[in-house]
Amino acid sequence: MATLQDIRRRIRSVSNTQKITKAMELVAGSRLRRAQARIEALRPYADSMQQLMLDVAAATPNAYDQPLLARRDVTRVAVIAIAGDRGLAGAFNASVVRRSLELARESRAQGNEVTWLAIGRRGASSLRFRRQDIAQSYTGFTDRPTYADAQAIAERVAALYSEGEVDRVVMVYNHFISPLQQRLDEVELLPVPDTALAGAEAVKIEGSYEYEPDVTEVLNELVPAYLEIQVYRALLESTASEHGARMTAMRNASDNAGVLIDDYTLKMNRARQAAITQEILEVVAGADALQ
Numbered sequence: 239m240a241t242l243q244d245i246r247r248r249i250r251s252v253s254n255t256q257k258i259t260k261a262m263e264l265v266a267g268s269r270l271r272r273a274q275a276r277i278e279a280l281r282p283y284a285d286s287m288q289q290l291m292l293d294v295a296a297a298t299p300n301a302y303d304q305p306l307l308a309r310r311d312v313t314r315v316a317v318i319a320i321a322g323d324r325g326l327a328g329a330f331n332a333s334v335v336r337r338s339l340e341l342a343r344e345s346r347a348q349g350n351e352v353t354w355l356a357i358g359r360r361g362a363s364s365l366r367f368r369r370q371d372i373a374q375s376y377t378g379f380t381d382r383p384t385y386a387d388a389q390a391i392a393e394r395v396a397a398l399y400s401e402g403e404v405d406r407v408v409m410v411y412n413h414f415i416s417p418l419q420q421r422l423d424e425v426e427l428l429p430v431p432d433t434a435l436a437g438a439e440a441v442k443i444e445g446s447y448e449y450e451p452d453v454t455e456v457l458n459e460l461v462p463a464y465l466e467i468q469v470y471r472a473l474l475e476s477t478a479s480e481h482g483a484r485m486t487a488m489r490n491a492s493d494n495a496g497v498l499i500d501d502y503t504l505k506m507n508r509a510r511q512a513a514i515t516q517e518i519l520e521v522v523a524g525a526d527a528l529q
Contacts, residue, residue: 245506256495263488270481277474284471291464305400315345316353316404320411321361330483331360388470412479420479
């Protein structure tokens, strides 16, 4: 049975842990506000960029001749797993790794090879622990990604696809909905889905645009920019999701620490009362013995 001193020591230990989790919750909340503002500002631009690219592709003769729009039989799949550099964020990192591995198993079951691009230390280390061969990893910026980070990833992806090293590119990341809710998304990055281009053809309005020097050159410049924006959007969505998940996890940890402190305090009071009762009994017994 724990002594009164042991219980007091445990209360101090849990109290110190609670102070840390509360501080981490405040830091995550502060970072979340900035990350949320960034992704909310980018979403309209990213949506407009996607629609513009689809409109131009629909107006371009032989659009599929563009290297990043070319379609071919899928035998090699690239999976981009976007996780975080740090832990203590609940199931944020584990959910990305789990879905990425499921996607890789499904691809291998169809006879396809899988190439990994891992973003974030936690994701990369988890995949390596599971003996996955990572072609390239990107770390150190998931707390505050920049457009240059997205450009580096997009250039690597574009090179893999253009050179025929992969035939399909899929991103797995957490989509930010609210500080308390994130949705795991799986997005086909390359090639641009046929359904999207078909939809663009259906709504295309003749004469809406004039292209200089010509529509093919505009498309060739627009598709890489579209790719960079899509990657950048995924990075910002993941960052906001990570801060939201960490804030929620630290709040839950603080609440659990409070419950533990209450339990230990109750045990301490009971132990102290038992000690006092025992001392009174000893005093009474001693007094009775003297009579």
